[in-house]
Amino acid sequence: MRFMVFVRSPRSLAVCGGDALLRAGVLLDAGDLVAGVCGVSGYWLIDVRDREEAVERVRRIPLPACVVEIRQVAVV
Template sequence: MRFMVFVRSPIPLAALHGEALVRAGVLLDAGDLVPDACGVSGYWLIDVRDAAEAVERVKRIHLPACVVEIRQVAVV
């Protein structure tokens, strides 16, 4: 199953520790979004077994002062 992880952060997403997702072999894509008044946003597209695994993998990443949203992606 694929999940989009949106992260809103006071620092650029590239500075966050997404390497764990790369090492685990679940990261399909990542990128920064245009900064807005609330800070910097970015995303990770991951491929995992289920929602529980998606949550567990994101919990392992140190994301200080970040707002995180995990949404399942419909694969057509």
């Protein structure tokens, strides 16, 4: 299953630890979005077994003062 992880952070996503997802072999894509009022925003597209695994993998990444949203992506 694929999930889009949106992160709003006061610092860039590269600093936030997305490389842990890459080392685990679940990261398909990553990118930054236009900076907004809440700071830097970006996303990770990951491929995992289920939502619980997605949540667990994101929990392992130190994301202080971040807002994280995880949504399932429909694969067509």
